Amino acid sequence: MVVGEVAVETDVIIMGGGPGGYAAAIRLGQLGKSVVLVEKDKLGGVCLNRGCIPSKALIHAADQYQRLNDLGKMGIRLSQERTTMDLGVWQEWKAGITSQLNQGIAHLCKENGVTVVKGQATFLSDDRIGVETDGDFETYKFEQAIIATGSRPFIPSFIKVDGEYILDSTSSLQLQEVPSSLSIIGGGYIGIELGMAFAKLGTKVTIIEMANRILPQVAENLVKEVTRNAKKLGMNIKTSSRVEKASVVDGQVHLHVSSEKKGTEVVVSEKTLVTIGRIPNTEEIGLNRAGVTVSEKGHIAVDIECRTNVPHIFAIGDTTPGPALAHRATKQGIVAAEVIGGVPSAVDSPYVPYVIFSDPQIAGVGLSREEAEQQGYSVKIGKFPFSANGRALATNETEGFAEVIVDANSHILLGMHMVGADASNLIGEGVLALELAARVEDIALSMHPHPTLTEGWMEAAEAVLGHAIHIVNN
Amino acid sequence: MLEFKLPDVGEGMHEGEIIQWLIKEGDAVKQDQPIVEVQTDKVNAELTAPAAGVVRKIFFSEGDIVEVGTTIFTIQEENDMPATDTGIIEEEIQVVRSDDVKVNAEHITTKPHHEAVRALATPFVRQMAREMKVDIEKVKGSGPAGRITESDLKQFKENNSITRENANQHDDKIVQEMAPMKDAIQAKGVENEWEERIPLKGIRKKIAEHMVKSVSTIPHVTHVDELEMDRLKEFKNQLKEYSDDKDIKLTFLPFFVKAIVIALKEFKTLNASIDEKTKEIILKNYYHIGIATNTKEGLIVPVIKHADQKTIFELADEIRQLAAQAREGKLSIDQITGSTFTISNVGPIGGMHATPIINYPEAAILALHKMEHRMVVRDLEGVIRLMMNMSLSFDHRLIDGVTAVHFTNRIKELLENPIRLVVEMR
Numbered sequence: 001m002v003v004g005e006v007a008v009e010t011d012v013i014i015m016g017g018g019p020g021g022y023a024a025a026i027r028l029g030q031l032g033k034s035v036v037l038v039e040k041d042k043l044g045g046v047c048l049n050r051g052c053i054p055s056k057a058l059i060h061a062a063d064q065y066q067r068l069n070d071l072g073k074m075g076i077r078l079s080q081e082r083t084t085m086d087l088g089v090w091q092e093w094k095a096g097i098t099s100q101l102n103q104g105i106a107h108l109c110k111e112n113g114v115t116v117v118k119g120q121a122t123f124l125s126d127d128r129i130g131v132e133t134d135g136d137f138e139t140y141k142f143e144q145a146i147i148a149t150g151s152r153p154f155i156p157s158f159i160k161v162d163g164e165y166i167l168d169s170t171s172s173l174q175l176q177e178v179p180s181s182l183s184i185i186g187g188g189y190i191g192i193e194l195g196m197a198f199a200k201l202g203t204k205v206t207i208i209e210m211a212n213r214i215l216p217q218v219a220e221n222l223v224k225e226v227t228r229n230a231k232k233l234g235m236n237i238k239t240s241s242r243v244e245k246a247s248v249v250d251g252q253v254h255l256h257v258s259s260e261k262k263g264t265e266v267v268v269s270e271k272t273l274v275t276i277g278r279i280p281n282t283e284e285i286g287l288n289r290a291g292v293t294v295s296e297k298g299h300i301a302v303d304i305e306c307r308t309n310v311p312h313i314f315a316i317g318d319t320t321p322g323p324a325l326a327h328r329a330t331k332q333g334i335v336a337a338e339v340i341g342g343v344p345s346a347v348d349s350p351y352v353p354y355v356i357f358s359d360p361q362i363a364g365v366g367l368s369r370e371e372a373e374q375q376g377y378s379v380k381i382g383k384f385p386f387s388a389n390g391r392a393l394a395t396n397e398t399e400g401f402a403e404v405i406v407d408a409n410s411h412i413l414l415g416m417h418m419v420g421a422d423a424s425n426l427i428g429e430g431v432l433a434l435e436l437a438a439r440v441e442d443i444a445l446s447m448h449p450h451p452t453l454t455e456g457w458m459e460a461a462e463a464v465l466g467h468a469i470h471i472v473n474n
Numbered sequence: 475m476l477e478f479k480l481p482d483v484g485e486g487m488h489e490g491e492i493i494q495w496l497i498k499e500g501d502a503v504k505q506d507q508p509i510v511e512v513q514t515d516k517v518n519a520e521l522t523a524p525a526a527g528v529v530r531k532i533f534f535s536e537g538d539i540v541e542v543g544t545t546i547f548t549i550q551e552e553n554d555m556p557a558t559d560t561g562i563i564e565e566e567i568q569v570v571r572s573d574d575v576k577v578n579a580e581h582i583t584t585k586p587h588h589e590a591v592r593a594l595a596t597p598f599v600r601q602m603a604r605e606m607k608v609d610i611e612k613v614k615g616s617g618p619a620g621r622i623t624e625s626d627l628k629q630f631k632e633n634n635s636i637t638r639e640n641a642n643q644h645d646d647k648i649v650q651e652m653a654p655m656k657d658a659i660q661a662k663g664v665e666n667e668w669e670e671r672i673p674l675k676g677i678r679k680k681i682a683e684h685m686v687k688s689v690s691t692i693p694h695v696t697h698v699d700e701l702e703m704d705r706l707k708e709f710k711n712q713l714k715e716y717s718d719d720k721d722i723k724l725t726f727l728p729f730f731v732k733a734i735v736i737a738l739k740e741f742k743t744l745n746a747s748i749d750e751k752t753k754e755i756i757l758k759n760y761y762h763i764g765i766a767t768n769t770k771e772g773l774i775v776p777v778i779k780h781a782d783q784k785t786i787f788e789l790a791d792e793i794r795q796l797a798a799q800a801r802e803g804k805l806s807i808d809q810i811t812g813s814t815f816t817i818s819n820v821g822p823i824g825g826m827h828a829t830p831i832i833n834y835p836e837a838a839i840l841a842l843h844k845m846e847h848r849m850v851v852r853d854l855e856g857v858i859r860l861m862m863n864m865s866l867s868f869d870h871r872l873i874d875g876v877t878a879v880h881f882t883n884r885i886k887e888l889l890e891n892p893i894r895l896v897v898e899m900r
Contacts, residue, residue, distance in 0.1 A: 344604035350592065410619040412594065437594040437621050 007141040010036045012340055013129055014146045015121045015285060018045020020317035020329030021148030022105050024337040029112025031341030036140055037114050038121040038131050042098075043105040045150055047326040049098055050170040055193060057094045058173060059357050061085070062197035070396055085201050088176045123286035126310055144312045144340045147292070147300060148333060149285055151278040151318035159185075159246045159274060165253050166246065167273045169194065179203050181269040183255055185243050186276035187214035189356045192226065194273060196359050199233040206236040206267055208257055213239055215356065219368040222419045225399050226358045233359075238267075246272065280319045295321070304346040306336040314340070328352050351434045355424040360400045363427035366415030366434045369405055378408035382440070382464030384456050386420045388471050391451040397421035402456035404440060406464050411439040422453055429457055440464045476525055477545040480512070489541045490519075492534050501529050509547065512540075527551040595622040606631050677771040688834035691750070693870040696829040699882045702890050703845055703860040709892035713786075720787060727765070727819055728789035729895065730842060733888040735761045735782045736898050738815060741881045743872050745814050747835040755872060764813030764833055765793060767800045768823075774800045775833060777813040782900065821845055821862065828865045838868040838878075840885075 012028050014021045017039030025037040042049050068083050109116050119133035129145070131138050153168040155161055163171040169190050178201045184191045187209030199205040207214060207230070214230070214237060215223045230237060241259040248254070253272040258264045280298040287294055292308045292315070294300055300308050300315040308315050314336040317329030331347060338345035353365040372379045385401045386392040400420025407414055416430030433443055443461035448454045462468040480490060493511040497503060503523045512519050527549040534540050593610045595603070599622055603610040606627060613630045615622035674682060703726075710724060717724040738745040742757045749756055761782040764775040776796035778789065799805045816833040818841040830841040843863040850859050864885070868878045888895040 344601070344607075346604060348600060349597070412619050436596045437619070439619060 007128060007139040008036070009141045010034045010115070011142070012036070012144045012146065012337075013038065013121070013140055013142040014148055015129070016045065016148035016150055016281075016317075017043040017105075017116065018148060018150050018317060018329060019047045019326040020150075020333035021045065021146065022109065022333075023330045024146050024148065024316065024333035025114040025116075026108055026112045027334050027337035028341060029109070029114045031337065031343070033337075033341060035114045036117055036142075037109060038117045038119055038129070040118070040120045043102050043109070043116065044098070046152075046170075047329075048101050048105075050173060052326055053098060053101065054094050054173045055169070055190075055197075056357060057097055058090070059193060059197045061090055061093075062200035063359070066200040074396070085178055087178050087201075091174070091176060094173075121285065123290035123292075126290045126313065129286075144314065145290075146306075146333070146336050146340075147282075147285070147287075147308070147313065147315040147319055148317050148329070149281040149319055150329075151280045151324050153275065154277040154279045155274055156276070159243075159272075161274060162248075165248045165251075165271055167271055169273070169275055172271075172273045175271075179270045182206070182271050182273060183208065183253065183267050183269040184273045184275060185255070186274065187211070187237065187239070188217065188275060188277070189215060189358070190275040191273070192230070193357045194275070195235060196230060196233060199230070199235050200359075204234065204236075204269075206238065206269060208238045208241050208243055208255065208267070210242050211239065215358070215362070218354075218356065218362060218364075219370065219417065221369075221403075222362050222364070222417055225360055225419050226356075226362065229359050229399070278318060278324050282319050297321075302332075304348050305339040306332050306347065307339070323352060323354065325352065325354065349435065351431060353427050353431050355427065357424060360397070360420045361423040362417075362419045363423035363430075364415065364417035365427055365430045366413065367405060368415060368417065372405055372407075372414045377414060379414070380406045380408045380411075380440075380464050382406070382460040382462070382468070384459035384463055384468060384471060386453070386456065388459070389451075389453060389456055391453055391455070392421065394451065395421070402426075402460040404443070404457070404460045404464060406440045411441060411464075413438050413440055413443070416457070418456070420453070420456070426453055426457070429454060475530065476527065476549045476551055478509075478521075478524060478547050478549065479545050480540050480542050481521070482542050489539050492536050492538050492540060492546070494536055495532060496520075497529050499529055499532050503527065503529055503549065523549060525549060525551050593622055594620055599624055599627060603627055608634075677774075681772050684834060685831055688831050691834065692832050694829065694832060694867050695870045695875065695878070696865050696867045697875065697878045697882060698827050698863060698865045699879075699886060701862045701864060701886050702850070703862050706889055706892050707860055717787065717790070722787050722790050723794060724787075724790050725793070726821075726845075727793055727817075728786045729889065729892070730817060730819070730885075731763050731765075731778065731781050731789050731793075732786060732899055733885045733895055734763065734815065734817065734840060736888060736895070737881050737884040739782070740884060741877060743877065744838045744868070744881055746837045746872060747814075748837075748869070748872060750835075758814045760814065762812050762814045764816035764836075765796065766816055766818040766833075766839075767797055769800050769803065771803065774805065774810060775813060775816060776800050776805055776809050777811065779812070815839070817842065826863055830865060830867045832867055832869060836869075837872050838866060838881075840882075841865040841867075 011033040012035045014025050014035065014037045017037050021037060021039070022043055025035050028035045047053065065083065065085055068078060071078065106116065117131055117133065119131040121129050121131050124130050124139065127141055129140050129142065131140065153170070155168065159166060161168045161171065172194055178198065181204040182198050183206040184195045185208050187207045191207060192214055195205045195207055213220065213223060214227060227237070238257060238259065240261070241257050243255050244258050244264070245256040246253060252268050252270065255267040255272060256264055257267050282294050282298045282300060290313055291310050292300060292313055299321040300319050302308055302315050302320050306314045306316050316332035316336050318324040320332065322328060335345045335347050351365050353363065356362040367375065369379060369381060382404045383401050387398040392398050397420070400418065400423070402420070403417045404413060405415035406412070413433055416427070416433065418426055440461045443457055444465055446458065448458040459468045459470055463471065463473065466473050490512040493513045495510050496508050503509065503526065505524070505526045506522045508520045508522050510521050512521060530548045530550050532547045534546055540546055593613065594615055595610055600610060602624060603613070608627055608631055610622060613622050613626055616626050617623045706726065706729060710726065710729070713724060738761055743755070745761060746755055746757045760780060763778045763781040765778065766773055766775050776799070778784070778792055778796070781789065784792070796805070796809065799809070813833060813836065815836055816839045818830050818839060820828065821842050821844045824844045826843055828841045828843070830839045832839045841864065843865070845860055845862040847858050848861040849856050850861065864882065866878055866882050888898065
């Protein structure tokens with residue numbers, strides 16, 4: 001700090017321009033606050049630039065590529081020429097998408113009076129931050145601050161990401177060519193999403209997961225279809241296995257994998273992707289100088305208004321304990337902004353939906369059957385398979401089912417889960433139903449459009465009541 | 475394998491003592507067959523088998539104290555095989571473990587677990603609760619399956635404030651609830667028996683909100699002038715016979731309304747408002763004059779629509795009707811909204827000057843004060859005249875001081891010379 005420096009004064013500083021940070025900035029602008037949003041890289045954060053959006057662009061491209069194989073049975077004959085995937089062209093397409101979204105956010109920030117500063121922000125005290133930009137250093141004095149610095153992939157100490165042979169989720173989405181073989185450390189949702197996409201593009205994929213099944217965070221019955229499909233795609237899945245050592249030998253990655261069943265074996269692949277979790281970016285932002293306390297795992301504890309232990313400093317998104325999901329960050333960002341703006345607001349809903357872009361997709365909200373039972377509910381369950389849905393058959397997407405979990409006493413919905421085509425979009429109905437404290441009858445009695453996959457929810461709800469139309473009620 | 479965990483058989487029980495096992499390991503049991511007797515601090519409970527099968531393992535001996543939630547025995551179910559996925563439908567009713575408990579003491583009722591989990595309410599109702607500072611978990615829902623509705627919240631809030639007002643008339647429980655509040659007041663050194671607390675609600679609350687909005691949005695300036703009323707009084711008296719014939723009680727107010735409307739047509743920014751959102755000035759070519767009226771409930775402003783198109787007698791009649799309806803609380807929303815300029819006629823009560831608060835979002839308000847004979851100087855001589863003050867508060871964003879003075883000058887000119895008023899009337 002320079003003696004006599006002049007700090008720029010603002011009502012609110014936001015550290016981080018991801019989906020939580022920029023939403024908070026825009027909401028604060030709407031509420032008439034002066035806002036400085038500091039982002040070291042690009043607006044939109046991991047979600048837009050290196051996560052949700054680019055990965056969905058890859059998954060979509062891979063789906064289209066694979067779908068060509070199924071066209072034959074619908075009578076569509078392709079020319080004899082072999083279909084190929086040019087990942088370089090895909091990269092350009094992806095860059096177009098992210099840049100359009102970047103510009104959109106920048107425009108919204110501008111229109112809402114948000115000052116966007118590019119640089120690395122650190123707390124200097126509990127009412128000042130410093131921002132380093134291209135060798136310059138500016139200080140800002142704030143009334144309130146929101147920490148929205150997000151998270152990054154966790155990489156264990158025995159392995160080093162080089163971006164060429166050993167990749168994290170970010171560098172895997174920057175490949176210019178489809179790798180011939182790819183081993184993925186971690187069978188969580190990122191590993192499965194990217195693994196299935198590359199497998200569809202022709203990569204030989206091996207998944208190495210420590211738990212006894214892939215997607216261990218998700219209820220087991222929802223994962224079966226995905227496991228089956230992964231095997232159909234030729235993916236080699238090694239569960240209850242751990243990687244002991246990784247090395248690059250002659251342009252190939254050698255992973256030493258140990259398991260009780262098989263002892264130690266070496267998995268050789270062109271590239272390796274490490275996706276075993278994420279850690280919050282809370283170490284290098286001077287939280288101690290602001291007096292904000294951090295857990296051992298680096299998370300910042302917050303109350304339902306997103307306040308940290310320092311009442312005028314808020315934290316949102318992946319820096320706080322809970323699932324690292326963009327929509328959770330956005331909700332928290334809006335709540336923090338409203339609390340600062342004097343609007344009574346709180347993150348008080350347990351209904352955080354999850355969406356996994358595996359094949360088929362998995363999505364859900366609320367309690368799983370096991371969780372509901374553990375919480376002492378009497379549970380009724382209704383299931384409806386996609387194979388009994390006309391639209392699913394007509395679009396050749398018959399895998400999966402809709403499942404509703406209901407309190408047997410009150411018939412209030414406790415959870416709605418789905419595995420199947422477009423589950424990511426269909427779960428919206430579940431979120432709304434649970435938030436509105438709907439009974440299973442509310443879903444069953446609502447007219448659902450035909451022919452659509454949404455009928456699956458209606459039939460699953462009717463199944464709970466014992467009168468589904470398109471399946472035999474036991 | 476089914477693990478049987480010690481349930482909470484009383485409300486909030488933490489542990490229980492195993493009194494007696496009624497079976498031993500290896501026994502085949504039927505569903506609902508008594509298995510073990512447990513003593514808690516409240517009851518003796520006989521716990522029954524949740525399913526038919528063989529008792530595989532008993533983890534505690536008689537006399538052991540066991541925490542709630544600990545597995546005390548396991549049963550190998552008769553059809554204990556991996557769940558098969560039929561791929562079609564799975565409907566199951568699984569009984570809550572605690573429902574399997576047969577409690578000896580009949581007066582104890584177990585509470586369904588889910589009640590404690592989360593109040594049932596939509597996101598909007600939750601937001602409302604936050605705004606009303608109501609702990610939603612304490613509200614009893616009257617909706618389907620106990621859902622909390624908007625009216626449940628309102629009722630809860632209302633009852634709560636009533637019970638706080640009359641705490642001494644209610645039972646001990648309510649007095650206990652009051653205790654922290656009393657403590658807080660006393661801690662601040664306030665003798666709370668010397669003060670009365672009335673919740674700010676109803677019309678008074680609306681008035682409060684409206685006034686705060688007006689003052690915090692509009693920069694108010696008040697300009698005061700005085701009027702000589704002798705000629706107008708004389709003019710009014712001349713009309714008395716005529717108005718008596720028509721059974722109309724003629725006051726000064728219709729004349730004021732007419733003079734103001736004429737002036738408003740000439741000074742358009744006084745009959746205007748600012749649209750905060752679009753940053754536009756809205757000049758209104760219609761003249762709806764609000765008349766601030768005192769009622770039992772508080773200040774109400776009935777509106778005379780299109781005052782410029784009505785005769786003095788029509789205005790007099792309408793004012794009388796509106797005032798009567800206001801006092802009886804019978805005005806419709808339509809009758810109290812849409813004014814473009816407001817008159818506050820405090821004269822009959824008394825007072826010299828005021829700084830009236832503008833009826834947001836209007837541009838100005840005119841208060842008319844007490845009429846009285848005062849000594850004034852005319853042609854360098856002291857004379858007695860019937861005088862009246864008027865105070866005009868105006869929105870200084872929209873209206874400059876000079877404009878405001880021209881406006882009141884024009885009103886003055888018209889009211890001091892009723893002939894001119896008549897001539898200018900349309």
